[in-house]
Amino acid sequence: MGIGEALRLLRIYNDMKSVQLSENLGISQSYISEIEQGKKIPSMEIINKYASYFHTTPSAILLMAEGLEKNPKSFKAKISSKLVSLLQELESNNAE
Numbered sequence: 001m002g003i004g005e006a007l008r009l010l011r012i013y014n015d016m017k018s019v020q021l022s023e024n025l026g027i028s029q030s031y032i033s034e035i036e037q038g039k040k041i042p043s044m045e046i047i048n049k050y051a052s053y054f055h056t057t058p059s060a061i062l063l064m065a066e067g068l069e070k071n072p073k074s075f076k077a078k079i080s081s082k083l084v085s086l087l088q089e090l091e092s093n094n095a096e
Helices: 003-013 018-025 029-036 044-053 058-068 075-095
Strands: none
Touching (some): 003 029, 003 044, 003 058, 003 075, 018 029, 018 044, 058 075
């Protein structure tokens, strides 16, 4: 998990297919898929593109990614973990 899952959840939360996002960001759909599956690590340029497109900040995306990591000791990690749980719950509700 981590940054790829955070970017996937951001895309899903905004009800967007990967093909739409690839067209809007100017990157290939296969690259988006590799990032979301954790096969590739996105550059800060890609994170900035996501942030700009979804009207958020790179730091918010990174905070969400931190919540997906397996070391939830800090207060910040606990908050980001709750945010991730909320987004996953929304994803589940939208799938039903």
